[in-house]
Amino acid sequence: MKQLLIILFLLVGLPSVAQQSITLEECYDLVTENYPLAKQSKLFEAQNKLDAEVISASKLPQLSLDAQATYQSDVIEFPLAMSGIEPLNKDQYRATVSVNQLIYNGGATAASLDLKSAQLKTKQKQVEVSLYQLKQQINQLYFSVLLAQESQLLLKAKKVQLEAKLKEVQSGIKYGVIIPTSDKVLEAELLKINQQFNELESNKATLIETLSSLISQPIDASTTFQKPLIETQLRTELTRPELELFQFKKDEIENYETLLSKQNAPKLLGFATGGYGNPGLNMLDNSFQTFYTVGVKVNWTVFDWNANKKQRASLAINKDFIENETEIFKLNTNIALNQQQKEIDKIESFITSDLEIINLRKDVLKSADSQLKNGVITSSAYITELTNLYEDENTLIKHNIQLQLAKANYNVIKGQ
Structure with a gap:
């Protein structure tokens, strides 16, 4: 029965201690899905569908209605030999329905x-490119x-160490081994740590709020940000979406060139017109009558003063512009990659030095700890060495985070 109660307690307690976490890749996915700009892709698709329907409608029969009533100052008069024909009315009326069908264009x-x-x-x-460019902003925030999260953990460890040392000092004071008021120095340092922790918490909350707005996803203050293990691959080719955009722009120009080449082609249309009017097609019948005509017609622009040819020449220049933009983009991107690789190499050398410095600081602090217990040095001297170690450990954390940020930016610049 006792074991059952323990299991039930653990099961009930799990949700309360479970902590939400988030990864860098999840932030990438969320900003791509939720950023307001992402909606434009579907809007463009809906707009294109309507435009395509309008263009396709040119293949369907085109129906038009026309009606007119006129009064003219003069009409055709017939010679006396034909005086038996009733003269035409000066007021005339006509209503027609016409159907035009494109046969070939x-x-x-x-x-x-x-x-x-x-x-x-x-x-x-273009929308994808704009969303991709948000990745470096995500990197900086994440x-x-x-960094704030790791600094908090280190600060907590320092606080625990100082609290333990405070108990030792208070015990030493009690037995006269350590100088009185030494504990006050440690207590003051603990108060400073609380201030530092509050500052870190405030900065972290601001960063989380900004990131949350960017990815349109609520992030709780207790959320754990997972440390990504980022590796860079030194490949020669770039896989940035901008390169695909340049290619799509060239494809668009080529399609426009194809359209221009077909605009001067002969167009064959069929037509039919039916109507009711006075007079009708028979001008000699001065009465309301129905009529119709059917036929085909050809429309062909034989000479356009080389306007079409000049338009295609202009498009060819646009192609050259895009080629030039592609070349510039590749050059600037490779320069940025080289700079980022130099930054990675520099930070890695810093980390090697940090580890050596921290090992030396630990030896010094170990000696200071022994001296404090024996009353050889004051609490202030001990805190100085502890703070030196903390600052160097914090520098190591900062360099590790900077290294991962530099690698993440390298991959974004590369297009990986």
Whole structure:
């Protein structure tokens, strides 16, 4: 029965001690999904669908209605030999319904649809590029929170160590081994630690709030930020979405060129017109009558003063612009990668030195601890050595976080 109660207690207690956690990759995914700009991708898709329907409607019969009533100052008069024909009325009326059906336009409709599809890809890729550029902002916020989180843990460890030392000093004072008031120095240092902890907590809360707004996801103050294990791969090729965007822009220009090449092609249309008016097609019948006409017509722009050719030449220049932009982007990105790699190398050398410094500081603090117990040094001297060790350990934490941030930024610049 006792064992059952213990199991039930653990099961009930688990949710209360369970702590929410978040990872860097989750932040990447959330900002891509929830940032307001992400909605534009679906809006572009809906807009493209409507535009495509409008273009496709050109293949359907086009129906038009026309009605007119006129009064003219003069009408055709017939010679006396035909005086038996009733003269035409000066007031005339006509209502017609016309149907036009596109039969052939050289593939211009299909080319227009292809161009719209290419434009959609370009717009959606531009949204993706803008969202991707938020990753470095996510990195800065995430690792800043992580630094505050790790600094808090180190500060707590220092506080625990000082509290234990305070008890030892108070015991030494009681037995006359340690100088009186030595405990006051430790108590003052503990108060400073509380101030530092409150400052860290405030800064961390501000960072979390900013990150939460960016990814549109509530983050509790007690949330644990997981330390990512980031590795960089020194590859020669870039995989940035901007490169795909440049390619989509070139594809869009090529589709526009195809459309221009088909715009001057002959267009064949069928038409039919039915109407009711006075007079009708028979001008000699001066009465209201129905009528109709059917036929086909060809429309062909034989010469446009080389306007089409010049438009295609302009598009070719635009292609050259995009090639130039691609070249510039690759150059600047590789420069940024080299700078970031130098930063990584520098921080790694700092970490090696930090570890050596901390080992020396621990030896010094161990000696100071022994001297404090024997009354050789004061509490102030001990705190000085403890603070030196804490600051160096905090520097190591800072460099470790900076190293991971530099690697994360390297991967974002690379496109990994």
